[in-house]
Amino acid sequence: MPSVYFQTFGCQMNSADSDTIHELLSRRGFVLTDSCGGSDLIVVNTCSVREAAEKRAKGKIAEFARGKKSRPGQKLWVVGCMAERLGDSLKEQIPGVDLVVGAKQMERIDEVIEEQFPQSQYDTGASPMIFGKTAVTDFVPVMRGCDNYCAYCVVPYVRGREQSVPYDIIESTVKEKIAAGIKEITFLGQNVNSYNHGGIDFPALLSKMSNIDGLERIRFTTSHPKDCTEKLIDVMASSKKFASHIHLPVQAGADRILSLMNRKYTSSHYRNLLDMIRTRIPHADITSDILVGFPTETDAEFRETLSLVRAARFTTAFMFAYSPREGTAAASMKEEISKEEKNARLTELIALQTEITREIYENSVGRELEVLITGRQEKRDKAWMGQDAGCKKVLISCEPAEPGMILNVKATRSSGMTLIV
Numbered sequence: 001m002p003s004v005y006f007q008t009f010g011c012q013m014n015s016a017d018s019d020t021i022h023e024l025l026s027r028r029g030f031v032l033t034d035s036c037g038g039s040d041l042i043v044v045n046t047c048s049v050r051e052a053a054e055k056r057a058k059g060k061i062a063e064f065a066r067g068k069k070s071r072p073g074q075k076l077w078v079v080g081c082m083a084e085r086l087g088d089s090l091k092e093q094i095p096g097v098d099l100v101v102g103a104k105q106m107e108r109i110d111e112v113i114e115e116q117f118p119q120s121q122y123d124t125g126a127s128p129m130i131f132g133k134t135a136v137t138d139f140v141p142v143m144r145g146c147d148n149y150c151a152y153c154v155v156p157y158v159r160g161r162e163q164s165v166p167y168d169i170i171e172s173t174v175k176e177k178i179a180a181g182i183k184e185i186t187f188l189g190q191n192v193n194s195y196n197h198g199g200i201d202f203p204a205l206l207s208k209m210s211n212i213d214g215l216e217r218i219r220f221t222t223s224h225p226k227d228c229t230e231k232l233i234d235v236m237a238s239s240k241k242f243a244s245h246i247h248l249p250v251q252a253g254a255d256r257i258l259s260l261m262n263r264k265y266t267s268s269h270y271r272n273l274l275d276m277i278r279t280r281i282p283h284a285d286i287t288s289d290i291l292v293g294f295p296t297e298t299d300a301e302f303r304e305t306l307s308l309v310r311a312a313r314f315t316t317a318f319m320f321a322y323s324p325r326e327g328t329a330a331a332s333m334k335e336e337i338s339k340e341e342k343n344a345r346l347t348e349l350i351a352l353q354t355e356i357t358r359e360i361y362e363n364s365v366g367r368e369l370e371v372l373i374t375g376r377q378e379k380r381d382k383a384w385m386g387q388d389a390g391c392k393k394v395l396i397s398c399e400p401a402e403p404g405m406i407l408n409v410k411a412t413r414s415s416g417m418t419l420i421v
């Protein structure tokens, strides 16, 4: 049987796209391998969100291209956001790349794969496999693209305009996954709160999903603070099936910077949202994305970000120093902040958030947690890994369990980023 090796960079949307590609290939008899050297096909799914992400992907692609020379017949595909941005020029930049499939072509990926591997020639009669089929958690994209044009972000250019998936497709996908043993689904969209199809908005979609038997836990990402409504928070609070976690990227704490970023909310609007979430969903985990060193950000404005982080008490956050992305509005703004200053701000922010994360984990010790067991801990085969109803990792070493079980446990200690039972 032909084999395929995946290297996926970037966000959960890319993970979901890799799953889709894998599923289409598995219908043609491809099996997944964890050895790039022994595979017939390598698929590199790329991220464009930062220059460093593109550099990492290019380095990996070049390494695979060199390896191909000693593996006659092996194919190398590059897909995703960097593939969209650079197109076929990637084949010239890195000889050895056989196919470039941009993110916008994911809409017709089944046709692209059919052109490369006609199903009639490859179908082995094997039933389609679900990517990582022993897992009990999975992703379901419900919308693609983004209309927001945040000043620093390439996503609207590489992923295109917002498009929502029809409800009946989402429902049948979810039911198929449940039948395959999936217990928890994360609904995905670049701007998931703006889902709207056939009169069904995102809160209505979530309500309908919570009525599906067998779906034990529901998550979603990513939420834009301007579209995170009271109705959505009420739906989250309405059922124990909803994880008590929301990822709500704030990006900055100063209103002038938020406006330059074209984020369309103020710092006080964001703080009010957090109050509403915490009032209705006690112990909610709120996580965020934060960008420091945006063009013209003053030290005082950076201190406003630190002040917001202190008040928000995010469980964790993705934190980055700004780097310009070609074609975005911010790329034409004059950069006045040195790399050293940006790195110093990032270091200060990370130190603050790390301390808050440590405190939040420690405060969860002794509290009753509902943990979904997701699998064995690789290095300690008597221990189980899981996730609580929020977003905290839990390591359970004493209970007999199996993936998919939900256990009520109390953590006895915290290692800083993991709760231990």
Ligand code: SF4
Pocket: 146, 147, 148, 149, 150, 153, 154, 155, 156, 190, 191, 224
């Ligand atoms: S909301 Fe802003 S940051 Fe998020 S994908 Fe859209 S443009 Fe990018």
